[in-house]
Amino acid sequence: MRKVFLVALAVLMLLPLTGAFAGGEKDDGVVTIGANIYSFQDNFMNGVIKPEMERYSSELGVKLDIVDSEGQQAKLNDQVDVFITKGVDVLAINLVDPASAASIIAKAKAADIPLILFNKEATEAGAMGAYDKVWYVGTNSAESGIIQGEMMVADWNANSDWDKNGDGTVQYVMLKGEPGHPDAEARTIESVKAFTDAGISVDELALEADPNWSTAHGNDKMAIWLTSAFGKDIELVICNNDGMAFGAINALKAANVQLPIYSVDALAQALQHIADKELNGTVLNDGVNQARATLDLALNAAMGKGAVDGTSWVLDTDGTKAVRVPYVAVTPLNFEDFR
Ligand code: GAL
Numbered sequence: 299m300r301k302v303f304l305v306a307l308a309v310l311m312l313l314p315l316t317g318a319f320a321g322g323e324k325d326d327g328v329v330t331i332g333a334n335i336y337s338f339q340d341n342f343m344n345g346v347i348k349p350e351m352e353r354y355s356s357e358l359g360v361k362l363d364i365v366d367s368e369g370q371q372a373k374l375n376d377q378v379d380v381f382i383t384k385g386v387d388v389l390a391i392n393l394v395d396p397a398s399a400a401s402i403i404a405k406a407k408a409a410d411i412p413l414i415l416f417n418k419e420a421t422e423a424g425a426m427g428a429y430d431k432v433w434y435v436g437t438n439s440a441e442s443g444i445i446q447g448e449m450m451v452a453d454w455n456a457n458s459d460w461d462k463n464g465d466g467t468v469q470y471v472m473l474k475g476e477p478g479h480p481d482a483e484a485r486t487i488e489s490v491k492a493f494t495d496a497g498i499s500v501d502e503l504a505l506e507a508d509p510n511w512s513t514a515h516g517n518d519k520m521a522i523w524l525t526s527a528f529g530k531d532i533e534l535v536i537c538n539n540d541g542m543a544f545g546a547i548n549a550l551k552a553a554n555v556q557l558p559i560y561s562v563d564a565l566a567q568a569l570q571h572i573a574d575k576e577l578n579g580t581v582l583n584d585g586v587n588q589a590r591a592t593l594d595l596a597l598n599a600a601m602g603k604g605a606v607d608g609t610s611w612v613l614d615t616d617g618t619k620a621v622r623v624p625y626v627a628v629t630p631l632n633f634e635d636f637r
Pocket residue numbers: 336340341342343417418475479481511538539540541562563583
């Protein structure tokens with residue numbers, strides 16, 4: 299009996315903390331951010347963005363409630379409903395499906411809760427214009443592909459032996475991220491366009507996409523390609539992110555093959571692969587600053603201030619209501635600066 303009473307008491311004491319009765323920052327003096335990551339399995343999101351959001355939220359003195367959407371947009375929709383019911387002051391959302399922003403924006407608008415979308419930009423036309431309290435924090439997706447492409451062109455021109463069959467054409471394979479994700483689409487196009495813009499012809503031997511941008515995908519596809527009919531013809535491996543490159547590097551090592559390989563993100567493991575001469579270059583995807591900008595905008599929005607008031611972030615002037623953190627080339631010459 300006493301046990302039952304104690305449990306009941308504990309539950310009662312916990313209720314206000316769960317937010318069941320919380321009415322937002324206006325009532326309890328603490329800003330609560332309802333946030334998600336599209337998948338805790340993602341190297342970059344889980345390894346860089348999430349830990350910095352956790353660290354920076356305590357620096358700012360805000361409460362961060364962060365959940366795993368497990369790669370399911372339907373799950374995220376439910377999580378947003380729960381956050382709204384709990385009465386969070388602001389939402390910080392990493393879309394699972396970039397073409398499903400409108401429904402999340404509509405939910406936030408109906409509840410009059412400000413919304414910061416981050417890392418995965420909405421692709422539905424007009425979605426961002428539907429609500430005056432929604433902003434985006436991410437990057438200029440094309441920039442990563444352009445920088446990666448420029449690195450590859452410079453190295454290709456400096457290493458004539460990379461053109462194994464001497465036909466003046468780059469025979470490449472592409473490990474692509476999530477189809478429809480603005481980063482994946484732009485990186486895939488821009489990285490190759492850098493060659494054709496430089497007057498170098500290209501020949502795509504294979505392309506495989508993975509919605510999870512995973513190491514397993516990179517490993518599996520690279521291993522298959524190396525043993526396929528065109529395996530010996532591959533001259534260059536282009537990866538939309540580090541995670542997939544890690545797998546490809548593993549498959550290359552297992553097959554005892556050396557090929558130039560490039561990626562994006564600049565995770566700690568990628569810097570080590572550059573040090574070990576197993577990766578030719580990556581592009582810093584500045585997750586630390588993306589996490590900070592997301593929380594700075596979220597806090598401002600929750601307090602009813604201008605989104606970038608009192609910060610060093612600048613909103614794009616193109617009507618997308620976006621803060622775009624720059625990408626940086628990471629090569630064997632400068633990678634130590636990013637360790
Ligand atoms: C990209 C990043 C990828 C992956 C993806 C998830 O910006 O480069 O590694 O994390 O976001 O949306």
